Amino acid sequence: MNSRANEQPETLHSPLMTQPSMYQGFMATVKRDSLIAIRHRGEMANPLMFFLMVITMVPLGISPEAAVLASLAPGMIWVVALLATLLSLDGLFRGDFEDGALEQLLVSPQPLYFQVLAKVLVHWLTTGLPLTFMAPVLGVMLSLPEAGYWPLMASLFLGTACLSLIGAIGAALTVALRKGGLLLSLIIMPLYVPILIFGSSAVSSAIEGFPIVGQLAMLGAFLAAAVVLAPLAAAGALRIGVNG
Amino acid sequence: MSQTATTESTDSTVETPLLELRNLHCERDERMLFSGLNLSLRPGSIVQVEGPNGSGKTSLLRLLTTTSVDYQGEILWRGESLAQSRLDYLNHLLFVGHLPGVKKALTPRENLAWFSGLNSGHQRCSVEEALSEVGLFGFEDVSCYQLSAGQLRRVALARLFLTPAQVWVLDEPFTAIDKQGVANLERLMLEHAAGGGCVVLTTHQDLTMPQVQKLNLMDFRTRRVELGVEDGYEREGSLYE
Numbered sequence: 248m249n250s251r252a253n254e255q256p257e258t259l260h261s262p263l264m265t266q267p268s269m270y271q272g273f274m275a276t277v278k279r280d281s282l283i284a285i286r287h288r289g290e291m292a293n294p295l296m297f298f299l300m301v302i303t304m305v306p307l308g309i310s311p312e313a314a315v316l317a318s319l320a321p322g323m324i325w326v327v328a329l330l331a332t333l334l335s336l337d338g339l340f341r342g343d344f345e346d347g348a349l350e351q352l353l354v355s356p357q358p359l360y361f362q363v364l365a366k367v368l369v370h371w372l373t374t375g376l377p378l379t380f381m382a383p384v385l386g387v388m389l390s391l392p393e394a395g396y397w398p399l400m401a402s403l404f405l406g407t408a409c410l411s412l413i414g415a416i417g418a419a420l421t422v423a424l425r426k427g428g429l430l431l432s433l434i435i436m437p438l439y440v441p442i443l444i445f446g447s448s449a450v451s452s453a454i455e456g457f458p459i460v461g462q463l464a465m466l467g468a469f470l471a472a473a474v475v476l477a478p479l480a481a482a483g484a485l486r487i488g489v490n491g
Numbered sequence: 492m493s494q495t496a497t498t499e500s501t502d503s504t505v506e507t508p509l510l511e512l513r514n515l516h517c518e519r520d521e522r523m524l525f526s527g528l529n530l531s532l533r534p535g536s537i538v539q540v541e542g543p544n545g546s547g548k549t550s551l552l553r554l555l556t557t558t559s560v561d562y563q564g565e566i567l568w569r570g571e572s573l574a575q576s577r578l579d580y581l582n583h584l585l586f587v588g589h590l591p592g593v594k595k596a597l598t599p600r601e602n603l604a605w606f607s608g609l610n611s612g613h614q615r616c617s618v619e620e621a622l623s624e625v626g627l628f629g630f631e632d633v634s635c636y637q638l639s640a641g642q643l644r645r646v647a648l649a650r651l652f653l654t655p656a657q658v659w660v661l662d663e664p665f666t667a668i669d670k671q672g673v674a675n676l677e678r679l680m681l682e683h684a685a686g687g688g689c690v691v692l693t694t695h696q697d698l699t700m701p702q703v704q705k706l707n708l709m710d711f712r713t714r715r716v717e718l719g720v721e722d723g724y725e726r727e728g729s730l731y732e
Contacts, residue, residue, distance in 0.1 A: 346592060346595070350556075352609075353556075
């Protein structure tokens with residue numbers, strides 16, 4: 248780089264000779280977003296409360312009979328987990344957009360891809376992962392058969408990560424809109440369908456005694472593709488959004 | 492900071508402008524903001540972008556911070572096109588927008604730790620020193636929810652002390668800052684310029700610094716008038732004068 252040759256021989260600017268490290272930038276954002284999530288515990292608990300409340304209502308609204316509930320349980324838990332994730336997505340970039348932190352992210356010498364990935368990681372850690380660990384408890388409430396517990400957790404573990412990643416695209420696209428909630432759902436819902444199908448079918452297959460490797464492999468493949476592609480799309484959408 | 496010192500530092504590097512705008516033309520929503528804008532920023536220059544509200548000051552700064560690429564013409568960073576040397580440029584850029592970019596849920600210390608993390612910890616001084624420079628000594632670990640608007644802005648401005656970046660782009664840096672704070676900021680900018688950096692800022696305040704180069708965006712709207720196109724901002728501009 249000939250820019251280095253042009254560098255002024257002054258002490259003030261010498262530290263910038265090295266390019267900033269991506270790992271440090273990634274960890275800085277992970278740390279910051281985790282701190283914000285911890286300070287805003289109430290917001291973090293929102294999707295979890297939604298998950299809990301809807302699942303509690305199901306036996307009251309449909310039937311308290313174990314046989315009926317057991318057949319509904321896999322699909323019910325998956326659908327509500329999906330909606331709970333959707334509920335939490337709107338704020339993924341909104342806060343940063345409104346206070347100017349997103350602009351700072353765009354002008355930082357960091358690849359936006361990894362910064363988006365860091366934000367999505369924290370989002371998953373604060374919604375997807377707790378949902379995964381809550382699911383077995385709610386499974387008990389819906390008298391989910393014993394064979395379904397591990398498949399439920401495994402499929403939610405992979406599936407919610409996909410949901411966070413794909414959801415980031417929608418959140419990024421609607422970041423500059425005042426009321427992006429409905430549009431966000433419309434954009435994201437069709438993309439969520441395959442994950443819902445494979446996720447809930449993994450659980451019901453397991454209950455019926457069939458192998459579930461196929462479904463989990465598909466979810467894993469979705470996740471691999473989403474990790475590579477979703478942050479790219481979200482980063483592009485953020486640039487457009489900030490440009491306004 | 493004597494003025495001769497700054498002129499010398501400018502003279503020694505005349506051949507390489509840090510940032511050069513050539514024949515820049517920018518439109519927004521089919522409204523022309525400026526056209527034929529030429530500017531070269533050498534080490535030591537301080538440029539104040541002027542113009543009435545809506546004249547495109549922030550749009551120009553967006554171009555300079557690469558958050559918008561909606562322009563015709565050229566922007567060169569050390570003689571290379573900005574599109575090619577973007578990461579290197581961003582590595583040398585500090586931008587303070589009209590939104591402070593400070594997270595209210597975090598303390599000033601945590602906010603600045605994030606900024607310096609994005610720049611891999613390139614720092615001229617510690618976070619504590621930077622905060623006490625902007626008069627927030629003792630507020631390091633107070634939640635930003637409890638700070639006033641001026642104090643929030645000071646948290647954002649503490650990055651000026653923290654960063655070794657060469658190009659400063661500041662959008663309305665003096666908003667909500669008291670008189671003493673403004674004087675300190677001006678002194679800081681002079682020091683930065685004398686150290687080989689350059690500053691582009693927008694403000695409606697009159698600066699007391701002697702070497703400020705003024706750039707009035709209304710001067711670069713002329714072509715629209717020649718074409719005889721109706722332009723509401725043109726009228727507003729004459730009213731302003």
